[in-house]
Amino acid sequence: MSSAIEIADVSKRFRLFREKPTSLKARLLTSRSRAEDFWALRDVSVDVRQGSSLGLIGHNGSGKTTLLKIVAGILRPTSGLVRQRGRLAALLELGAGFHPELTGKENVYLNASFLGLSRKETDAAYDAIVDFAEIEDFMENQVKFYSSGMLVRLGFAVAVHVDPEILLIDEVLAVGDEAFQAKCLDRIRRFQRDGRTIVLVTHALDVVRDICDRAVMLHHGRVHAFGAPDDVVREMRYVLLGAVDASFVPEEGTREAEVEAVELIRANGSGDGPVLRDDPLTILVDVRTNAPVGDLDVDFEILDGATNHPVLDARTSRAGTLIERFDGKKRVRFRIASFPYNAGKYWVTIGLSSRETGHLYHVQTQRYLFEVVDVPRVQERVDVPVEVDVEDL
Numbered sequence: 001m002s003s004a005i006e007i008a009d010v011s012k013r014f015r016l017f018r019e020k021p022t023s024l025k026a027r028l029l030t031s032r033s034r035a036e037d038f039w040a041l042r043d044v045s046v047d048v049r050q051g052s053s054l055g056l057i058g059h060n061g062s063g064k065t066t067l068l069k070i071v072a073g074i075l076r077p078t079s080g081l082v083r084q085r086g087r088l089a090a091l092l093e094l095g096a097g098f099h100p101e102l103t104g105k106e107n108v109y110l111n112a113s114f115l116g117l118s119r120k121e122t123d124a125a126y127d128a129i130v131d132f133a134e135i136e137d138f139m140e141n142q143v144k145f146y147s148s149g150m151l152v153r154l155g156f157a158v159a160v161h162v163d164p165e166i167l168l169i170d171e172v173l174a175v176g177d178e179a180f181q182a183k184c185l186d187r188i189r190r191f192q193r194d195g196r197t198i199v200l201v202t203h204a205l206d207v208v209r210d211i212c213d214r215a216v217m218l219h220h221g222r223v224h225a226f227g228a229p230d231d232v233v234r235e236m237r238y239v240l241l242g243a244v245d246a247s248f249v250p251e252e253g254t255r256e257a258e259v260e261a262v263e264l265i266r267a268n269g270s271g272d273g274p275v276l277r278d279d280p281l282t283i284l285v286d287v288r289t290n291a292p293v294g295d296l297d298v299d300f301e302i303l304d305g306a307t308n309h310p311v312l313d314a315r316t317s318r319a320g321t322l323i324e325r326f327d328g329k330k331r332v333r334f335r336i337a338s339f340p341y342n343a344g345k346y347w348v349t350i351g352l353s354s355r356e357t358g359h360l361y362h363v364q365t366q367r368y369l370f371e372v373v374d375v376p377r378v379q380e381r382v383d384v385p386v387e388v389d390v391e392d393l
């Protein structure tokens with residue numbers, strides 16, 4: 001499969017002026033301005049295959065938006081090069097490409113022309129754009145009076161109706177309401193089915209895991225991790241907690257025995273959906289051997305997604321269950337009678353090791369995610385004394 005976007009050794013430098021002269025006199029009296037070089041990107045290389053969906057993540061200031069603007073042709077790299085093949089549409093920031101004095105309708109035609117559509121092609125797409133944006137009553141108004149949500153609606157509607165082969169989306173989708181975000185994600189999935197290429201910048205890590213097939217994490221302007229979304233998101237969580245995992249090994253072990261499948265079974269028997277607080281939870285682990293194993297120990301650890309601290313763990317040998325020598329497949333069930341922890345997201349690590357020596361066969365670190373929600377309740381009637389007094393006014 002050929003590349004839709006090639007990013008080769010891209011670096012971007014900005015000049016930061018500490019005491020920039022504000023007048024001609026100041027310029028003449030100052031022999032040289034005090035400025036520092038700031039490298040927003042350093043030697044970034046990423047290859048985005050045609051038809052793939054790439055999630056671009058990182059902390060604020062890591063260089064994500066700068067890289068996306070370089071790919072879109074808005075910024076030029078200080079060094080390196082970017083090649084892209086196919087019509088590209090970009091939704092980078094609120095109001096980008098919109099003229100505030102023009103109406104929504106006029107801006108649709110202006111943006112479409114920037115993206116290579118003729119007047120006739122825009123005429124044909126106009127009704128679909130307005131229908132998708134759901135702001136028909138405001139199309140004759142100047143966009144300077146639009147709310148941030150209206151700008152996002154119109155910008156996304158234009159971007160997805162110009163028939164792009166490559167779609168670049170920045171964090172702006174976070175501004176829209178929940179219903180519109182769902183609508184946008186549905187359109188992105190349709191693009192994926194059509195074989196379009198998507199690059200998505202977001203802080204919503206679950207969205208990256210849900211819709212992207214590859215992910216890149218930038219850290220201080222450099223590529224820190226690249227690979228499967230689950231693995232890169234895991235590393236991102238370490239960084240957010242201030243503990244960068246320099247070795248970054250998504251899975252470890254010698255694989256005499258390996259984890260074939262893991263399922264988190266809720267109280268209703270489903271493997272999907274939230275876990276109600278205090279409900280039972282079963283962690284089902286399917287193990288496959290690649291060589292005879294005589295002393296297998298299977299364990300899990302659950303970590304609080306907000307703090308990364310472990311809250312629960314168990315091990316077959318510690319529970320008194322000894323797995324005898326075998327060569328083939330086994331299924332291990334860890335039944336948690338009640339999961340009483342606070343509402344939030346939790347990560348599960350699964351490990352296979354030697355019971356006797358601790359030798360590591362296979363570990364998947366923070367690979368599986370579930371969410372706990374509080375049980376909804378209705379306040380019961382309670383008789384509380386009420387004092388009443390009356391006075392003349």
